[in-house]
Amino acid sequence: MLPPKISTCLFCSFKAARQQQSFLQWPSQQTASVSTKFASRPNRMSLAPFRRVSTPESSPGEAARPNRRRQDGPFGGMNQREANIRGIPERVTSQRPAQDRNGKWTSRRDREDPRAGGFKALKMQRALAPVSYNARTRIKEQIAAIESFEQFPLITAIKASISSQALQGMQDINPTPVQRIAIPALLGSEDAVRKTRKIVQEKGEFLIAAETGSGKTLAYLLPTMNAVKLAEAEDEDIKEYNEALQQEKLEMALQPSLAPSISEMPHPTTGRPRAIILVPTSELVAQVGGLVKAFSHTVKFRSAMISSNVSGQVIRNRLFSPRGIDILVATPHLLSSIADSDPNILSRVTHLIVDEADSLLDRGFSPLTSAIIDKATPSLKQLILCSATIPRSMDNYLRKRFPDIHRLVTPNLHAIPRRVQLGVVDVDREPYKGNKNLACADTIWTIGKAAAEHDGPVKGQMDVKRILVFVNERETTQEVAEYLVSKGIDAIALSRDTPEQRQSEMLASFTLSTPLTAPKEDHPGSLADNQPNYVPFGKVAPPVKRKLPNTKVLVTTDLGSRGIDTLAVRHVILYDVPHSTIDFIHRLGRTGRMGRRGRGIVLVGKHDRKDVVAEVRDGMYKGQALI
Ligand SMILES: Nc1ncnc2c1ncn2[C@@H]1O[C@H](COP(=O)(O)OP(=O)(O)OP(=O)(O)O)[C@@H](O)[C@H]1O
Secondary structure, eight states: OOOOOOOSOHHHHHHHHHHHTOSSOOHHHHHHHHHHHHHHSOOSSOOOOOOOTTOGGGSTTGGGSOOGGGOOSTTTTTTOSOOOOSSOOOOOOOOOOEEOTTSOEEOHHHHHSGGGGGOHHHHHHOOBOOOOHHHHHHHHHHHTTOOOGGGSOOOHHHHHHIIIIISTTOSSOOOOHHHHHHHHHHHTOTTTSTTSOOOOOSSEEEEEEOOTTSOHHHHHHHHHHHHHHHHHHHOHHHHHHHHHHHHHHHHHHHOTTSOOOGGGSOOTTTTOOSEEEEOSSHHHHHHHHHHHHHHIIIIIOOEEEEOTTSOHHHHHHHHTOTTOOSEEEEOHHHHHHHHHHOGGGGTTOOEEEETTHHHHTSTTTHHHHHHHHHHHGGGOSEEEEEESOOBHHHHHHHHHHOTTOEEEEOTTTTBOOTTEEEEEEETTSTTTTTOHHHHHHHHHHHHHHHHHTSOOSSTTEEEOEEEEEEOSSHHHHHHHHHHHHHTTOOEEEESTTSOHHHHHHHHHHHHOOSOOEEEOOOOOOOHHHHOOSOOOTTOOOOOOSSOOTTEEEEEEOGGGTSSOOOTTOOEEEESSOOSSHHHHHHHHTTSSGGGOOEEEEEEEOTTSOHHHHHHHHHHHHHTOBOO
16 A cells, blocks of 8 residues: 655745744644634633743842852852753853943843854754854944955956856856955955955964855965965075076077976975865865866966875875975875975975864864974964854864964854755654655655756756755765665765765766756656555565656765865755754755755654754744854
8 A cells, every 4th residue: 555645745835834934843833832822712710920930030129139040159050940061161251231232231141142042952052152243243344345356456367367267157256255354354455445454464373264155265265376476476496496497498499409407307396385275075175176276277376186086106296296386285184194204395385274174173183283283383374274163162272272363254154044944854754654764765756856847957858956965974874875776766875985086976966066957758756656665574675666867866974064065956955963053054055055045954853853953943044143
């Protein structure tokens, strides 16, 4: 017998959910609606108004009483309503109240984190460092005056290359908020943009923090290339080398029999790059390295990218090419092992960029990254940390290690854009009955079916939807991918166990922004029409009747969530509820990039934190920064 069909189309529900703010009714909400219904009926007996007896504020004469939670003494820690076990201790600061614009008195904590009020479940984690409302407003005002890349004092070749090399085919290119904030600050250009404070120093430390998919790469790359080119023009060694090369060319023209000598000598920058960009994975080396290479053709500098994807010989050839090297893109693992055997590699570095700093400064990577920073420090002029989130752990590390770091933060940091909708699928309900794999497959079939109802970008072709499925454990990737394949879905697993070469190939079709199409055919409909969800014990499941023709699915862990520019992805399925808001931000950040729209779908089971999901969803709906 076929299982009951899912009566509601997932995407009709999305729309309705947007209006109702509820894809799934949480128990608390249900209770609330019931109580409102009853409240509107006339009552024979009425109870006294509800009062929380445990709340001292609700009792009269509260102003006269001291705040018990702040009271010192042996019983100071009792009767607290917030455990705050995992949170870091508050910094001792003045608790002096202040007045906001409306004349309302607020405490310092409220002012730092005024929108965190509704996040009860997330408060237990407090994974992200707060950014004050005032700071966000101030930044908005600062960047309002910047409208064009022309306003930045970049060299002409770089300005011209923005549209030809980085943002090809785009019309009306304007800097994004993070670029408006970071580029003038890194260039130290007060004249060009008056309202931007001059903050660059001889040795500058910067933290660039902005939402996912907001153009952070160009924000640090344009000023870095500018600095490299300016330094090259002033470098005495390079001047001498170029003059000798010029002289040799002249002599060779007069006496062609002379063997070249200078041109065979290594360039002064050989094996000693001026700028290094560190990224956590080989995929990101390829992504960022590709962009740097594209600029190098028109701006005229030498770049190289190294990762464990290429052989040792290729790495050596790239690093020690006699033509020299100006900008190097590498992973910390590889660079630190090279620096151990050849410390010279870091001896001329003036610009060190740590991209995805929230990953590269966490427990796993931190010793390597810190060691590289230490070794590069003597020659360093700018250290640029770049991240989509500021986790509390990183915030603490920065306060200790780089107390004077300039924080270049966008007004919407830690908020998932409202153009990304989050739907919730209750795995425990019919017809899934706790089968998360089935819920995942059905969700993908629903996406495919909905897409087939509209014309694709090419006539006679169907649009192929690229979907990312995120799981928490890498062991699960293969299992989920195999299940999806058994349900007729084109799915592959990507985890650390996948060979690196294969990882890049897999990600390639998810990063291409060009549309992917398939020949238009009768769509097989929904999963339930094609696949029995229930196979009696002892029987073998019948073969797949029809395959889903218009979706491509990648099942992955965090590996696929950091930095990868998955412009083509419109749907992200969170198979597991992410462990923290940091993971929510990165995973949902693979869709809705650079102003595009996107959809996230969380599969929530019996053991998942529904309260956390509800709060994240509510925060997204309201456009609030997560905490
Ligand atoms: N000024 C701009 N106008 C339009 N598109 C831009 C602009 N700057 C960058 N982009 C595009 O936006 C996309 C995202 O950029 P990028 O990868 O730098 O984002 P990000 O902030 O580093 O994201 P993540 O936090 O996920 O690493 C890229 O495809 C890039 O080409």
